Amino acid sequence: MNALPITDADVNAFVDGTLAPARMPAVEAAAAADPVLAARIATAQRHNAQLRDAFDSWLTEPVPKRLIAATAAPVVPRARRITPWMQMAAASAAVLVLGVGIGWFGRELTLQRAGTPTTFTREAALTHALYATDINRPVEIWAAEEARLVRWLSRRMGFPVRAPDLNSAGYALVGGRLVAGNEMPTALFVYETPEKQRLTLQVRKQPVPGGEVAFRYALENGVGVYYWIEDNLTYALSGNLDRAQLLTIGRVVYGQLAAMEAVAPNVAPAPSVAPSVAPSVAPIAAPNLAPK
C-alpha cells in the first residue's frame, strides 16, 4: 500500500505509541513481511516495559529531608542594604502591631539582630516596645503592690528607686519590673492612661560614672525617648507621644524625683509630691539621636 520505506523514526514512534494513526498499517505490514524488523520492534517494546519497571522502582525511595525543604520558597534576603537597625526596627514594629508580650527571649533575639552593644536610647525604645505593648503582663509587680515593687527594685538595683506619680499628667502607674540591660539591670515602670496609652520610665546606673546630661530627645523606631543622666543614674522616658507631650511629662518626672531626693535622701520610697518643680536644666532642643 504505502511505498515509503520504514524509517527509524517510524519504529521509534510505533514502539512509543506516538506514530500517526495513518502510518500504522504501513509499519504493521512491513513488520509482518520482515522478521528482522518484527524482532526489532518486539525487542524495543519489551525493553520499554522493562525500563519503566526498573526506573519506576526508584520512585518509591524515600526522599531526603533537605530536598523536601528545598521545595519551599527560599527566604533570601534580597536587599543587602538592610541594616541590623532596620531589622530591629522591623522586629519591634511587628511587636508593636501584634501587641503581644513575646517576653525575654523575644527581646534577646531582637537585641541579637540589632547587634550589641546598642545605645541606651535604642535599648530603652526596644524595651518599651516589648513591654508596653504587652496587654496582659507588662509588669511583674502591679501598682496595687507599689510599696513592695519599689522595695524589691531598690534592693535589686542597689540604690533607692522611686516611682513618680504621673496622675497629674493623666498617667496611672501600672506596675514595674526588672529588665536585664546590656551592661546593667534596669528598673522599668509602666504607666497608662484610661485609654491604655502607655509610657515607660526606665532607670539604671551609669555603667561608667560620668557627667550630667540634661534632657535629650531621640526618636527610636517611632518611639520617642527622653533621657537624662543625674547622680550617675540614667533615666529614659519612652512613649508613642509627640516630642512636646513627652517633654512635659519628662519635666514632671524630673521634678518629682528631684523633690523626693531632697525630701528623703537614701530612703526608700517617699510619698509622691505634687509635680510643680520643673527642672531648670536646658537645653530642651537636643540633637536628634535617631539612627544614621
Place this chain on the structure above:
Amino acid sequence: MNVSPATDVPLPQPDLLAALPRLRRYARVLTGDIHRADDLVQETLARAWEKRRLWTAGTDLRAWLFTVMHNVFVNERVAARHEARNVSLDDDGEGGEAWQIPVRPSQYARVELIELIHHVGQLPVEQREVLLLAVVEELRYEEIAVMLAIPIGTVMSRLSRAREKLRVVFGQVPGAGASLRVVR
C-alpha cells in the same frame, strides 16, 4: 489559564513535592551517581525558585523543572570539564550504586532488570537522557526537543542509537541465546 508571566507567582509547593521523585530519577540518570543526583535536584529547585517568572502558571511544571535540571546539569558539566578532563561514568567508584534497583519486579526476573539498567548506565548521557524522557516519562518527541533545545531529528537519532545498543548487548530473550541472531 491565562496568567501574565510578568506576575510573581510562587511555585506551587505541592506540585514541587509531587515532582521530587521524578526529579531525583532524572538527576540520577544524568549524573549516574545518587549523591550528586540529590545535589543536582537541590540546585535545580533553587534555580527554579530563582527563575520562577519563566514558568507560566497552569502549564506542566514537571516538564519545566526537567528543563531547568537539564540546563543546570549541562552548565555544571561544562564547568567541570575545565577542571577534570573527563569523568567516566563507567568508573566503579561512586557511580556503581546509582544503577542499582531495589525492586521485586512483577513481570521480569530481577536479574534481567538489573542487567538492563546497568547497560543503560553504560550509554552516553545524551542517549540515556532521551531514553528516560521518551520511554519512562513518556514525553512526546516534540516536547523533548523543546526541553533539551535540540532538533527533533536529534532526539530521534539519540533514541535510535540507545535502542540499538541495548538491542545488541541485551536483545536476546534470556536463554534463547544466539540462535535468534541467526534468524535475524
